[in-house]
Amino acid sequence: xxxxxxxxxxxxxxxxxxxxxxxxxxxxxxxxxxxxxxxxxxxxxxxxxxxxxxxxxxxxxxxxxxxxxxxxxxxxxxxxxxxxxxxxxxxxxxxxxxxxxxxxxxxxxxxxxxxxxxxxxxxxxxxxxxxxxxxxxxxxxxxxxxxxxxxxxxxxxxxxxxxxxxxxxxxxxxxxxxxxxxxxxxxxxxxxxxxxxxxxxxxxxxxxxxxxxxxxxxxxxxxxxxxxxxxxxxxxxxxxxxxxxxxxxxxxxxxxxxxxxxxxxxxxxxxxxxxxxxxxxxxxxxxxxxxxxxxxxxxxxxxxxxxxxxxxxxxxxxxxxxxxxxxxxxxxxxxxxxxxxxxxxxxxxxxxxxxxxxxxxxxxxxxxxxxxxxxxxxxxxxxxxxxxxxxxxxxxxxxxxxxxxxxxxxxxxxxxxxxxxxxxxxxxxxxxxxxxxxxxxxxxxxxxxxxxxxxxxxxxxxxxxxxxxxxxxxxxxxxxxxxxxxxxxxxxxxxxxxxxxxxxxxxxxxxxxxxxxxxxxxxxxxxxxxxxxxxxxxxxxxxxxxxxxxxxxxxxxxxxxxxxxxxxxxxxxxxxxxxxxxxxxxxxxxxxxxxxxxxxxxxxxxxxxxxxxxxxxxxxxxxxxxxxxxxxxxxxxxxxxxxxxxxxxxxxxxxxxxxxxxxxxxxxxxxxxxxxxxxxxxxxxxxxxxxxxxxxxxxxxxxxxxxxxxxxxx
Ligand code: GAL
Numbered sequence: 198x199x200x201x202x203x204x205x206x207x208x209x210x211x212x213x214x215x216x217x218x219x220x221x222x223x224x225x226x227x228x229x230x231x232x233x234x235x236x237x238x239x240x241x242x243x244x245x246x247x248x249x250x251x252x253x254x255x256x257x258x259x260x261x262x263x264x265x266x267x268x269x270x271x272x273x274x275x276x277x278x279x280x281x282x283x284x285x286x287x288x289x290x291x292x293x294x295x296x297x298x299x300x301x302x303x304x305x306x307x308x309x310x311x312x313x314x315x316x317x318x319x320x321x322x323x324x325x326x327x328x329x330x331x332x333x334x335x336x337x338x339x340x341x342x343x344x345x346x347x348x349x350x351x352x353x354x355x356x357x358x359x360x361x362x363x364x365x366x367x368x369x370x371x372x373x374x375x376x377x378x379x380x381x382x383x384x385x386x387x388x389x390x391x392x393x394x395x396x397x398x399x400x401x402x403x404x405x406x407x408x409x410x411x412x413x414x415x416x417x418x419x420x421x422x423x424x425x426x427x428x429x430x431x432x433x434x435x436x437x438x439x440x441x442x443x444x445x446x447x448x449x450x451x452x453x454x455x456x457x458x459x460x461x462x463x464x465x466x467x468x469x470x471x472x473x474x475x476x477x478x479x480x481x482x483x484x485x486x487x488x489x490x491x492x493x494x495x496x497x498x499x500x501x502x503x504x505x506x507x508x509x510x511x512x513x514x515x516x517x518x519x520x521x522x523x524x525x526x527x528x529x530x531x532x533x534x535x536x537x538x539x540x541x542x543x544x545x546x547x548x549x550x551x552x553x554x555x556x557x558x559x560x561x562x563x564x565x566x567x568x569x570x571x572x573x574x575x576x577x578x579x580x581x582x583x584x585x586x587x588x589x590x591x592x593x594x595x596x597x598x599x600x601x602x603x604x605x606x607x608x609x610x611x612x613x614x615x616x617x618x619x620x621x622x623x624x625x626x627x628x629x630x631x632x633x634x635x636x637x638x639x640x641x642x643x644x645x646x647x648x649x650x651x652x653x654x655x656x657x658x659x660x661x662x663x664x665x666x667x668x669x670x671x672x673x674x675x676x677x678x679x680x681x682x683x684x685x686x687x688x689x690x691x692x693x694x695x696x697x698x699x700x701x702x703x704x705x706x707x708x709x710x711x712x713x714x715x716x717x718x719x720x721x722x723x724x725x726x727x728x729x730x731x732x733x734x735x736x737x738x739x740x741x742x743x744x745x746x747x748x749x750x751x752x753x754x755x756x757x758x759x760x761x762x763x764x765x766x767x768x769x770x771x772x773x774x775x776x777x778x779x780x781x782x783x784x785x786x787x788x789x790x791x792x793x794x795x796x797x798x799x800x801x802x803x804x805x806x807x808x809x810x811x812x813x814x815x816x817x818x819x820x821x822x823x824x825x826x827x828x829x830x831x832x833x834x835x836x837x838x839x840x841x842x843x844x845x846x847x848x849x850x851x852x853x854x855x856x857x858x859x860x861x862x863x864x865x866x867x868x869x870x871x872x873x874x875x876x877x878x879x880x881x882x883x884x885x886x887x888x889x890x891x892x893x894x895x896x897x898x899x900x901x902x903x904x905x906x907x908x909x910x911x
Contacts, residue, residue, distance in 0.1 A: 200476065201475070201476040201509070202476065202477065202478065202479055203479070204479065204480065204509075204511045205455035205479035205480060206455065206479075206480050206512065206550070207247070207283065207285060207351040207352035207454070207455050207480070208283070208351050209246050209247060209283050209351070210246070210278065210281045210282065210283045210349065210351070211246070211281070215596070215601055216246060216593070216596040216601060217545070217550055217551065217552065217592045217593075217595055217596045217600065217601055218246060218247045218283075218514065218550065218551035218552070218553065219243075219244060219245055219246055219247065219551070219552050219553070219588070219589055219592045219593075220240070220245040220246060220247040220248045220249070220282070220553050220554075220557070221245075221248060221249070221517075221553045221554035221555060221556050221557045221570070221571050222248070222249045222252060222517065222553070222554070222555050222556040222557065223236070223248035223249065223250050223277075223556070223557045223558075224252070224253065224254075224556055224557070224558075224560070225250075225273050226251075226253075226254050226257045226269070227558075227560055227561075227562075227563070228558065232558070233273060233276060234276070236557065236558060236572075237276055237277065237280045237282070239572060239577055239582070240277075240280065240282055240557070241280055241281075242577075242586060243571065243582070243585050243586045243588075243589040244586070244589030244590055244592065244593050245282060245557075245571075245589060246281060246282055246283060247282060247283045247284070247285060247351075247551070247553070248277060248282060248283075248284060248285065248557060249285040249287065249354050249516065249553065250270075250273065250274070250277075250284050250285065250286055250287060251270060251286060251287045251289045252287040252289065252291055252354065252357050253289070253291060253292045253319070253357075254270070254287070254289050255289045255290065255292060255293055255294050255336060256292075256294035256295070257269065257270075258270065258289055258336065258339075258340070259294065259336060259339075260294070261296060262296060262297070262300065265339050265343075267343050274286075274344075274347060274349050274350065275349070277349060278347075278348065278349025282349075283349060283350075283351040283352075284347075284349050284350045284351065285350075285351070285352040285353070285354045285457075286340065286344055286350045286352070286353060286354060287353075287354045287355075287356075287357070288333075288336070288337050288340065288353065288354070288355045288356060288443050288447065289336060289340065290333040290336060290337070290356055290443060291319055291320060291356050291357035291358075292318075292319045292320070292321075293316075293321070293322055293329070293332070293333075295316060295317075297329075297332055298316035298321065301328050301329070301332075303326070303328060303370075304322045304323055304326040304328050304329040305321055305322070305323070305368075306321065306322065306323050306363050306366040306367075306368055306371075307323075307366060307367045307368040307369075307371075308365075308367060309365070309367050309411070309412050309413045310412075310413045311367070311412065311413070314363075318362065318564075319357075319361075319362055320360075320361060320362035320363045321362070321363070322363060323363065323366045323368050323370050323371060324360075324363060324364075324366065324371075324432075324435040324436045324438075324439045325366065325368070325370040325371050325373075325374040325435050326368075326370050327370075330439065330442060333439075333443060334442060334443065334446045337443050337446040337447050338446050338447070338450060340447070341446070341447040341449075341450035341451040342450055344451070345450055345451035345453075350454065351454060351455075352454055352455050352456070352457060352480075353444070353447055353451075353454055353455070353456045353457070354457060354458065354459070354516075355440055355443050355444055355447075355456060355457070355458040356439075356440060356443065356458055357458075357459060358458075358459055358460075358461050358468070358484060359436045359437075359439070359440055359458060359468075359469065360432065360433070360436045360468045360469050361461065361468060363436075364432040364433070364436060364468065364469070365428075365432060366432070367410050367412050371410060371435075372409075372410050374431075374435060375408065375410055375428065375431050376405045376406060376408045377405075378427075378431045378434065378435075379405060379408050379427065380405045382427070386402050386403065386404060386405060389402055389405075389408070390402055392423055392427075392705040393421060393423045393424050393427075393705070394421070394423060394705075394706075394707065395421075397421070398421075400421060409424075410428065411424050411425050411428050419625060419626055422621075422624050422626050422706040423705045423706040423707075425624060426617065426620060426621060426624075426674075426705075426706050429617075429620040430470070430617070430620075433469050433470045433473070433616075436469065437469070437473060437474060437477065440458055440474075440477065441477060444456050444477070455479035455480055456478055456479050457478045457479065457480050457481065457482045457514060457516075458474070458478060458482070459482050459483065459484045459516040459517060460474065460481065460482065460483045460484070460504075460507070461483070461484055462483050462485065462500050462503055462504055462507070463485050463486065463488070463496070463500045464488075464496055464499055464500055464635050464636065464638070464639040465488070465635070465636075466635075467616050467619040467620065467635055469616070470616035470617070471507055471616070471656075472507065472616065472656035472657075472658045472659060475507040475508065475509075480508075480511070480512075480513065480514055481504065481507050481508045481513045481514065482513060482514035482515070482516040482551070483500070483501075483504050483513065483514070483515060483516060484515075484516055484517035484518070484555070485497065485500055485501070485515065485517070485518050485544070486517075486518060486519055486523055487518070487519070487532075487536075487540060489526070489528055489530040490530075492639075492643070493536075494539075494540075494543060494830070494847060494849055495639075495642070495643045495646055495830075495849065496639065497540060497543055497544070497547075498543065498546075498547055498642075498646075498651075498830055498847075499638070499639050499642040499643065499654065501543070501544060501547030501548065501549070502547065502612075502642065502652070502653050502654040503614055503654040503655075503656075504547070504548070504549075505547055505548040505605050505653070506653060506654060506655045506656060506659060507656065508548065509659075510548070510604045510605065510607070511604065512548060512549065512550035512551075512601070512602060512603075512604070513548060513549055513550070513551075514549065514550070514551035514553070515541075515544045515549045515551055515552050515553055516551075516553050517553060517554060517555040518540065518541070518544070518552075518553075518554055518555070519532070519554065519555065519568070519569050520532070520537050520554055520569045520570060520571055520573075520581050520584065520585060521537070521569035521573075521581060522567075522568070522569050523568050523569070524564075524565055524566070524567040524568040525565075525568075529567075531569070532569075533900065534580075534900070535867065535868050535898075535899070535900030535901070536900050537581070537584040537585070537588060538584060538587060538588050538591065538867050538900075538902070539847070539867065539868075539900045539901070539902050541588055541592075542591070542845070542847075542865065542867065542902045542904065543830075543845075543847055543902065545592075545595065545600070545845070546830070546832045546834075546845035546847060546902070546904075547605060547832060548604070548605040548834070550600075550601050550602070552588070552592060554570065554571050555568065555570070556568075556570050556571070557570060557571050557572060558570055558571070558572045559572060559573050559574050561574070569581065571585045572585075591865055591867070594864060594865065595864060595865065595904070598843075598864045598906050599836070599841050599906075600834065600843055602836070602837075603834040603835055603836050603841065603842075603843060604834060604835060604836075604837070605832060605833070605834050606832070606833040606834070606835060607653055607663070607664075608650070608651050608652055608653050608664075608823075609664060609665040609666060609822075609823060610645065610650070610652040610653065610664060610665065610666040610667075610668065610821065610822060611652065611653050611654070611655040611661040611664040611666070611667050611668070612638050612641050612642055612645075612652050612653070612654050612655070612667075612668045612669075612670065613654075613655055613656070613657045613661065613667055613668065613669050613672055614634070614635070614638050614654050614655070614656055614657065615634070615656065615657040615658070615672055615674060616656075617674045617704070618634040618657075618671065618672045618673045618674045619633075619634045619635050621634075621673045621674050621702065621706065622634045622671060622673055622698075624706075627673075628732045628734055628757070629732075629734050629736075629756060629757055631736070631756055632671055632673070632698055633671070634670065634671040634672065634673065637670035637671040637696065637698075637806075638654060638670050638671075640670070640808070640809040640812060641668055641670045641809075641812055642654060643809050643813075644809045644810075644812035644813040644815075644816060645813075645816060645821075645822055646827065646830060646849065647809065647810065647813035647827050648813045648816040648817055648821075648822050648824065648827065649822070649824040649825050649826055649827040650816070650821075650822030650823050650824055650825065651830065651831070651832070652668070652822070657669075657672060657679065661686075662682075662686060662689075662691075664691065665691060665692065666691065666692040666693075666694065666821055666822075667683070667686060667691060667692075667693055667694070668694040668696075668821075669683075669693070669694065669695050669696065669699045669700075670696050670699070671696060671697075671698040671699060672699045672700065673698055673699065673700070673701055673702055674702055674703065674704055674706070675699070675700040675702075675703065675716035675717065675721065676703055676704040676716075677703070677716075677717050677718060677720075679716070679717070680700065680716050680717025680720045680721045680724075681717065681720065683717075683721065683724065684717070684720050684721075684723070684724050684795070686798070687724050687795040687796055687797075687798040687799065687800055688795060688796030688797065688798065689796065689797060689798065690796070690797035690798045691798045692798055692799050692800075692801065692821065693724060693725075693795075693798065693799070693800045693801065694801045694803065694819070694821070695714065695721065695724075695725055695800065695801070695802055695803070696802075696803045696804075696806075697732075697757045697758070697759050697803065697804050697805050697806055698757065699714060699716075700714035700715065700716030700717070700721045701713060701714055701715065701716070702716070703716060709721075711728075712728035712729060712730060712762075713728070713729035713730070713732070713759055714729070714759075723795070724793070724795045724800040725768075725791065725793055725800040725801075725802040726764060726765030726767065726768035726791065726793030726795075726800065726802075727759075727761050727763070727764055727765070727768065727788065727791055727793070727802045727804070728761065728762060728763045728764075729759035729760055729761045729762065729804065730760050730762045731759075731760040732757055732758070732759055732760070733757070733758040733759075733760055733782055733784060734756065734757055735754075735755055735756055735757070735758075735782075736755075736756065742781075743777070743778035743781050743782065745778060746758060746774050746776070746778045746779045746782060746784060746805075747774070747775055747776040747778065747779065748772045748773070748774060748775060748789050748790070748805075749772045749773045749774070749775040749789075750771070750772040750790070750814075750815075750818070751814075752772065752807055752811040752814060752815065753807070753808075753811060754774075754789070754805035754806055754807060755806065755808070756805075756806040757805060757806045758774065758782075758784055758787075758789065758804060758805040759804040759805065760784065760787060761787055761788045761789075761791070761802075761804050762787075764788050764791055765793055767793065767794055768791050768792065768793040769791065769792045769793070770788045770790075770791050771790040771791060771792055771801075771818070771819070772788075772789045772790040773785075773786050773787055773788055773789055774786070774787050774789050774805075788802075788804065789803075789804050789805050790802065790803050790804065790815065790819075791804075792819070801819055803815070826856075827849070828848065828849055828850050828854045829846050829847060829848060829849055829854060829856070829897070830845075830846075830847040830849060831844065831845065831846055831847075832844075832845045833845070839909060840908065840909055841906065841907070841908050841909070842861070842906065842907045842908075842909070843861075843864070843904055843905070843906050843907075844859070844860065844861055844904070844905045844906075844907070845902065845903070845904050846859070846895075846897060846902065846903040846904075847901075847902050848868075848897040848898070848899060848900065848901045848902075850899070851899055852899065853896050853897065853898055853899075854896070854897045854901075855894065855895070855896045855897075856894065856895050856896075856897065856903075857892075857894045858892040858894070859892055859893055859894065859895055859903070859905060860892050860905065860907055861905030861906050861907035862905055862906050862907070863893075863895075863903065863904070863905050864904045864905065864906050865902065865903065865904040866895065866903050866904075867901060867902045867903075868897065868898040868899070868900055868901035868902070869895050869896065869897050869898065869901045869902070869903045870895065870896045870898075871893055871894070871895050872894055872895070872896065
């Protein structure tokens with residue numbers, strides 16, 4: 198159990214240090230010196246007040262071993278600072294210079310087949326390499342010494358997206374560190390043998406120096422799941438240790454400035470266990486790149502909902518997002534008109550107090566030349582740069598209105614997320630290889646929006662006891678202690694929603710006995726009042742078999758049905774499987790959705806997968822959520838004393854949405870028109886006035902966002 202570092206937010210170079218931070222990754226080392234003055238001119242025009250600097254500049258700072266050159270960086274920082282632009286200075290260790298790899302090829306990671314990973318990209322180093330660590334920490338110390346008193350450096354940006362390329366290292370350094378990690382965790386080999394279930398396939402370990410990494414074992418051989426899960430935890434821990442060593446090296450010399458590192462929270466990836474990492478930074482920050490297609494806004498809000506919980510409700514930092522397209526996907530869709538502003542303000546609506554992009558000026562060479570930026574290839578005379586200027590102005594207006602430091606109001610429902618369960622769902626040894634914990638979390642999140650309500654997303658390991666309802670979508674891994682907390686929550690009056698794949702294994706990937714879901718030695722079954730015996734898995738691969746089963750309430754399941762064979766006498770069966778396909782699979786009449794009183798609360802079991810639309814249909818029938826308006830995402834940020842409140846309204850639809858009775862003064866009305874039925878529509882929202890009653894009507898066009906503020910006289 199770690200304790201969280203105190204929240205510290207980087208100051209801006211404004212007179213009082215306050216304001217919404219706005220800027221991006223700045224890579225002046227890619228450009229001739231004269232471009233830098235032009236950059237600063239444009240940054241000022243765009244209201245940029247902060248940049249993340251030197252993330253990939255190690256080869257510039259230490260061009261040859263032990264030769265440190267700070268002049269160019271001093272000059273850039275000085276020019277930025279004098280222009281009022283604060284610097285979030287990198288530890289610069291994300292990419293090592295080529296001389297280091299030439300001299301020490303033993304720092305290169307090894308893949309699971311035993312191939313050495315080549316240098317030439319990023320993060321080509323082993324987190325467990327003592328040699329690499331020595332070089333990295335020396336660089337950190339040099340930077341700290343040099344910049345500790347620099348007034349323009351207001352935060353430290355450690356590494357960059359730790360773990361993105363090097364979290365799965367199978368080198369001998371990793372092997373030795375893994376053995377030590379296992380020994381520290383299990384203490385005795387007996388405990389490890391028990392946890393890893395080594396009685397299966399003759400895998401008994403006699404001593405910790407027989408412990409293996411889950412390297413490739415030939416053909417399609419399956420890795421022992423508990424060993425794999427521990428290897429994921431180990432990778433997380435090694436990188437977290439590396440981050441802490443870098444942070445501590447700098448902090449010992451430069452204690453006064455806050456530390457962060459950019460997380461990678463979005464619903465298609467789960468790199469690290471950020472519930473742990475969030476304890477080790479002074480302010481949390483994230484890189485988020487939108488998902489193409491209709492989930493764009495919902496997915497952004499879903500990722501941000503987890504960010505806000507990781508930040509424990511304190512403001513957090515968008516370290517990177519895109520002004521438009523990325524260049525690393527199969528399909529790199531650009532942003533439509535309005536989406537640059539809408540996405541940025543959507544992050545603000547979800548609790549962010551800093552909006553930054555990758556990157557300031559679009560590169561003209563290198564792997565990311567076709568990635569969008571704040572100043573595109575087209576230059577300042579461009580839609581994107583004009584959009585950036587408009588955004589900078591808008592964020593400045595929000596700063597003036599007092600937004601910074603207000604906190605996102607919680608909803609009554611917490612969807613629980615667990616990195617361990619996400620890692621576990623990727624195992625190839627489960628009843629289905631199509632499970633995805635994060636995807637199910639996202640489906641539930643979107644379903645709540647579809648049902649006109651908004652949920653929060655909270656790490657399983659955190660405190661969610663203040664919510665009315667918790668939802669556990671494919672939270673595969675539940676320890677006895679987790680189940681105890683869940684049972685206590687229900688006992689005290691909470692509603693617990695558990696789905697088909699939740700609680701089927703414990704923290705060692707052991708299946709619970711006595712029936713499904715088996716977690717908590719039967720306690721989870723007691724809460725839910727159900728007992729299942731088998732899983733019925735469907736799919737088009739089984740040619741000629743029915744691959745969808747109807748439920749008696751009109752919903753459809755297509756992947757997984759728990760064959761529930763008994764239900765407690767006081768449980769209510771809300772839906773059963775019904776119809777021909779159900780009968781064919783011998784599930785006709787089998788309970789699919791149940792509700793069971795437990796203590797002062799209840800346990801709801803959804804024993805099958807459902808798509809997001811069907812979950813949305815189910816939510817009101819289970820009495821979950823507070824129904825408001827499914828066409829919008831509505832969030833509220835409030836100051837701690839309740840004196841000032843901001844309401845954010847985001848249009849989720851592709852058409853116009855008219856909202857009546859909106860309270861407060863409009864601060865931002867982007868693609869929004871003000872008007873009431875008895876008042877002529879106005880084209881320009883800046884003119885919008887508030888009725889005597891204090892409310893107004895607005896029409897939100899596609900990609901619109903409306904922000905109003907209400908000041909309460911206390
Ligand atoms: C991030 C990374 C940046 C840049 C960006 C492109 O993952 O931190 O350096 O590569 O992606 O989208």
